[in-house]
Amino acid sequence: MDNLCGLDGGSSVAPKAPSAGTEAFFSVRDFTVAAHQAVERLADMLSNDKVEGVRLQRPSDLMAKARSLMTAADLGRFEPRRFADILELYLETGIKVNSRGYMGRQFSSVMPVTAIFEMVSAMAPQPASYYEAGQLANIVDRLIEEAFGRLIGWPQGSFEMVTTSGASLANLTAVLVARNRHFSGSWKGGLVGDGSRRPAIAIGEDAHFSVARIAGIIGIGQDQVIRLQLNERRQICPRRAVATLDAAAAQRLDIFCLIASAGTTAIGANDPLPELAALAKRHGAWLHVDAAHNGAFLVSDELRPRLAGLELADSFCLDAHKTLFVPALCTLLFYREKGLAETAFPQKDSYVFDPFEDEMAAVQSGVKNFECTKRPAILNLWLAWSLYGRRAFADKLEQLVTMTGAAHDYFADQPDFFVPYRPESNILCFMHQPPGVSGGRLSGLQLELRDRVRAGGRYLLSKVDLDGWTMLRIVLMNHRIGLADIAGMAAEIRRHTRDILQHNPTPGGQERPLGLQSAE
Ligand SMILES: *Cc1c(COP(=O)(O)O)cnc(C)c1O
Numbered sequence: 001m002d003n004l005c006g007l008d009g010g011s012s013v014a015p016k017a018p019s020a021g022t023e024a025f026f027s028v029r030d031f032t033v034a035a036h037q038a039v040e041r042l043a044d045m046l047s048n049d050k051v052e053g054v055r056l057q058r059p060s061d062l063m064a065k066a067r068s069l070m071t072a073a074d075l076g077r078f079e080p081r082r083f084a085d086i087l088e089l090y091l092e093t094g095i096k097v098n099s100r101g102y103m104g105r106q107f108s109s110v111m112p113v114t115a116i117f118e119m120v121s122a123m124a125p126q127p128a129s130y131y132e133a134g135q136l137a138n139i140v141d142r143l144i145e146e147a148f149g150r151l152i153g154w155p156q157g158s159f160e161m162v163t164t165s166g167a168s169l170a171n172l173t174a175v176l177v178a179r180n181r182h183f184s185g186s187w188k189g190g191l192v193g194d195g196s197r198r199p200a201i202a203i204g205e206d207a208h209f210s211v212a213r214i215a216g217i218i219g220i221g222q223d224q225v226i227r228l229q230l231n232e233r234r235q236i237c238p239r240r241a242v243a244t245l246d247a248a249a250a251q252r253l254d255i256f257c258l259i260a261s262a263g264t265t266a267i268g269a270n271d272p273l274p275e276l277a278a279l280a281k282r283h284g285a286w287l288h289v290d291a292a293h294n295g296a297f298l299v300s301d302e303l304r305p306r307l308a309g310l311e312l313a314d315s316f317c318l319d320a321h322k323t324l325f326v327p328a329l330c331t332l333l334f335y336r337e338k339g340l341a342e343t344a345f346p347q348k349d350s351y352v353f354d355p356f357e358d359e360m361a362a363v364q365s366g367v368k369n370f371e372c373t374k375r376p377a378i379l380n381l382w383l384a385w386s387l388y389g390r391r392a393f394a395d396k397l398e399q400l401v402t403m404t405g406a407a408h409d410y411f412a413d414q415p416d417f418f419v420p421y422r423p424e425s426n427i428l429c430f431m432h433q434p435p436g437v438s439g440g441r442l443s444g445l446q447l448e449l450r451d452r453v454r455a456g457g458r459y460l461l462s463k464v465d466l467d468g469w470t471m472l473r474i475v476l477m478n479h480r481i482g483l484a485d486i487a488g489m490a491a492e493i494r495r496h497t498r499d500i501l502q503h504n505p506t507p508g509g510q511e512r513p514l515g516l517q518s519a520e
Pocket of ligand 1: 265329331
């Protein structure tokens with residue numbers, strides 16, 4: 001070979017043989033030992049029926065513990081004991097998604113077999129953006145696309161799906177497609193509008209924060225986000241939306257995308273999609289539906305009707321890592337019209353786009369998704385679908401939604417609880433309203449209760465601020481939760497309230513147990 005770099009031919013560049021140390025870190029025996037340790041510990045966790053939420057530790061304490069587990073010197077060998085300690089610390093500090101006390105978040109326990117496959121795909125990766133690297137990942141994208149197409153009612157071959165790492169990224173990607181279509185020169189020339197009107201998007205007041213962020217990310221600016229008011233069920237109110245959008249258009253806003261929700265994070269509400277589809281059409285705007293939470297209703301014959309009008313959307317996404325119970329992140333992003341997915345990132349870089357491999361390029365997702373290296377998370381969903389069929393997902397989802405309805409009825413029957421909204425999904429908001437507590441004190445009490453219940457370690461709830469009120473919120477992601485657990489949680493709330501009112505006649509005023517804020 002020519003010595004292009006002017007180096008003295010071959011003296012310092014002889015390949016180094018792998019050291020015995022490197023071989024040790026890739027030891028098959030250690031892998032087997034660690035795998036057995038982990039699987040046994042996880043099986044133990046899954047069979048444990050303890051009611052628990054989360055055990056929050058002070059960050060400084062946890063940091064000290066974690067630091068103490070870091071090897072001081074390069075050990076060069078695997079220590080099963082240290083591995084077990086690290087595993088234990090991880091499990092101890094996690095939310096207990098497999099427990100009946102866990103009610104606070106949208107993270108799900110996963111179908112156990114999908115977690116096993118998650119390990120397989122980490123060990124033998126198929127980076128999913130490129131066909132050459134991720135053959136099966138790209139093929140099963142097409143199979144899952146087909147299965148969902150039938151459920152949506154879209155003709156095969158007419159639509160398209162890509163997978164993304166999370167709904168936040170899916171929402172952003174869909175809005176990029178809408179933007180590139182509406183402002184055709186914007187990818188190259190930047191988002192300048194037509195000079196007389198400012199580009200704008202319209203979103204519901206309860207839209208997820210990732211949706212509101214998009215305006216900042218793509219450069220249209222938060223001032224050009226039109227907030228659509230809600231009705232008494234916290235859905236976008238189409239009647240008011242008509243007036244709001246007309247007024248915005250009159251103020252020279254060019255509304256190119258309307259984003260609706262199917263399953264708001266706050267209460268799980270589904271926006272009225274047929275009306276919003278008509279409204280978007282009237283304004284020449286794209287309709288994207290953030291169905292991250294409730295999009296999974298598609299798999300259930302019983303729940304699917306609640307998504308009426310979803311088939312009219314230009315695009316929508318759903319989070320399989322939430323309501324289809326597979327490991328995070330696994331999001332499906334659908335476009336009603338085939339061919340649009342690749343207009344999100346109209347690049348033709350040679351390493352992504354290979355003109356010689358038409359058949360293979362046609363099935364690979366690289367040009368259609370934001371990620372370069374991408375986990376083949378779709379394989380977990382396809383695996384569970386292949387092994388168990390669609391009913392497995394539908395059964396659990398129906399169970400969760402039914403149980404949430406029962407929890408609503410339970411609270412509605414208690415004179416000291418207030419439930420403002422009948423749940424459309426597995427999310428329920430409520431307040432504890434003991435006699436004699438009202439106004440701002442009532443909101444303070446809810447926050448105090450959330451913190452005390454969490455600190456108690458048995459139940460995990462979350463809170464949400466709605467119309468100036470702080471409310472408690474539960475998300476039932478565990479199919480084992482029954483009414484007895486709801487009643488147990490209510491009893492614990494009453495006990496804390498009694499304690500708070502006895503020792504502190506103005507709840508919410510004192511220092512909170514750990515001073516930590518909700519992250520959701
Ligand atoms: C969870 C959620 C998101 C964010 O999705 P990630 O997968 O966490 O990125 C967006 N919208 C809604 C309605 C959600 O529930």
